Amino acid sequence: MDWTRSEIAAYAALAVSLGSFAIAGLALWRGIDASRPKAWLELLPTASPHVWQATIYLRNLSLIPIRLVSVSVDVVEVPAGKKQDLLLDAPTLDEAGPATGGNMKMPIPTTVAAILPGETGSYSFLYKRALLRNARSVTLSVGVKSLHSQPRHARINVRQDIPGGGITIGIASSA
Structure with a gap:
């Protein structure tokens, strides 16, 4: 051709x-x-085993103010048992340890300020790993809502390695 x-x-x-x-x-x-919001998670150890102080940071890269709506963990076991991770409402610990109970999905109070364009907001809570789980990382789902005349909802998954997950063994020599 x-x-x-x-x-x-x-x-x-x-x-x-x-x-x-x-x-x-x-x-x-x-x-x-x-223009999508960026989120990340920070975990800090507490005095109680299997409990970490969790802080979710959310950076608003859009032109519209946004608000944190909820935080949730993956459902591992139904009904919730010793393999289910939980979120605790109280961000403080007392001498007896963390509060009992917990949530698989926790709403963020409306008193938490909206995140304006170009700013970073945060929210702190306690994360309790299940006693029978040996996961080395945490994955949480964060609910976000735009404060537009027609609000839009989105879910952002954040993942973080659990600090201090290893076992330290000390060997002493007897002389």
């Missing part, structure tokens, strides 16, 4: 237009991804 100059020019123009369409789509995808 012999190609004429006009056919070659038409196919070249088609290739250039498809390439520019792909680049425009990639730029749009990156722009949308850049």
Whole structure:
């Protein structure tokens, strides 16, 4: 098959237009991804075993104020037993240890301030790992709501390694 100059020019123009369409789509995808809120989790050990002080940070990269709505853990066992991680309402510990009970999904109080565009907000609570679980990391699901005239809801998963998960063994020599 012999190609004429006009056919070659038409196919070249088609290739250039498809390439520019792909680049425009990639730029749009990156722009949308850049405006999504970013979340991360920080875990600090407490005096009680299997309990950590958890703080969720949320950076608002959008142009609309957002609010934290809820935090939840994955459901591992139904009904909740000794393999189910829990979230504790009280962010403080007393001498007897953490409060008993807990939630698999915890609503964030409406008194927590909204996160304005370009700012970072945080919320602290206690994370209690189940007694029979030996997970080395925590994955929480954070509910976020935009404070727009038509609110939109989103879930962001955050993951963090549990600090101090190993066992320390000391060997003393007897002389």
